[in-house]
Amino acid sequence: MDAFYSTSSAYGAAASGWGYDSLKNFRQISPAVQSHLKLVYLTLCVALAASAVGAYLHVALNIGGMLTMLGCVGSIAWLFSVPVYEERKRFGILLAAALLEGASVGPLIKLAVDFDSSILVTAFVGTAIAFGCFTCAAIVAKRREYLYLGGLLSSGLSILLWLQFAASIFGHSTGSFMFEVYFGLLIFLGYMVYDTQEIIERAHHGDMDYIKHALTLFTDFVAVLVRILVIMLKNASDKSEEKKRKKRS
Template identity: 25%
Template sequence: MLSRMCVARSAFNVGHTLKTPIPKNFVPKNYVIRNYAREPRSRVAAQQPTASLWARLMAPAGPNAFSLGKGALAGASAMSLAALCYYGSGVKPGVCTEAHLWPKYVKDRIKATYGYIAGSIALTAGSAYTVFRTPALLNLVARNGWMSIIVTLGLMIGSGMVVRGMDYTPGFGAKQLAWMVHTGIMGAVIAPMCFLGGAVLTRAAWYTAGVVGGLSTIAICAPSGEFLNMRAPLAMGLGAVFAASLASMFVPQTTALGAGLYSLSLYGGLIVFGGFLLYDTQAIVKRAELHPMYGLKPYDPINSAISVYLDIINIFMRIAIILSGGGGNKRK
């Protein structure tokens, strides 16, 4: 009411307005203009109810649903480049500067560990290709449903626990056989990714090699133990990524909540496993240095290799999904 009175102030004063009745057919021009500009806006706002939080979360995902994940990944990439330049410049003495002081058995341990890492990747690739070319096996691993998911998780986790729990003996023995079975199961699990096409998988392999090489270089150039304090934050991040992966199975990815969970699982997982690669690389060096040469149990390169191997597999899978357009990169 006060705003309407102020709008008509140029036509007559306040006292005249309150005492004199306004003719029915008299409407000032400026009153009509201001009322036309303001009144419909207030009425439309009043007619639209405020959407609940659940309705907003279940609303269709917008075009910028993956922007937060992409921004976090870009920030992590920038930090990695800065760390590579910082540690590579030699400001602090890194692991590589101490390598010439290692005794021969430490070098042999690190060499054996990375030999098992390379063998794990080769066995996984061969297993994935074999399963993809065998329709009966591919039908088993590509099935949907809770039973298939439970069996797959059980085989992966169970075979990994068996390998880690066995004692290592040099040469070819039971632990080496269990390691081959475990890598074969991992290859069978990721075999359906071959449907993405050879071009996408080849690019993903090259990108993974670049990421792994760059992060490994950072870990080697950094001081010994620089990233070994990251275990607790990385474990928390892994828990969040795992929870998001499970929750995204129940929420459609076309909704805002589902797209956010999927973005956390995809881009957040890529960042977390990149951090684990830094940690596990320096952990390999630390174990090779500290494990006694004549201890009760020999140094176990297989257990040290499995951690880095799983980091590489997770990084490769996420890069392949992003390149295929599953991370909001579909070209229009």
């Protein structure tokens, strides 16, 4: 990031832009695009609710696993193959994909519930706050200000995928696994900003596919939630182990 902010004066100029003037940038968004964003976020909320149902179904019936993950991927591929004008069908497919995604992360959710249910609540609230902050930052920023991040984030995502691929073959230590988690968290937080601005820019150019845009943000939200949950579970587990050692000693 130092390449982008090479001097303290440049940083000061950027920071000074985040005031009342930056909030006025929201006026750059036309009423049509504002209505589109409302529809996107409403659809996102419904998808998150469907995902919560999927996670609950796993906790109750133990249905989550490889099959639900493959079903989610297949549903997303099906969604992209359906014409945009078939809104009801695409909306139903989105909800199915979200439900299957929720079931796929269900084992992690169940682990958190069994360990300490407050961890799940804290992780969700933390993800929601981060999502809200980064989304607002993207909305009130100048148009196309963060779109330059696309190449950087794509490179980071490629590195993350290669790390996971290498780990699946050669194995990994706890340290390398946590590095992947933190690195992935950083990447998907960046995608929250980038994808929001890209959605706004596409809407300005006539792309009003709110279902596809909601799916994009849903993917970002779940990716961040999973990583925050893993980090919190790891920290809680370490604290629990430390307490046990102290009791033994």
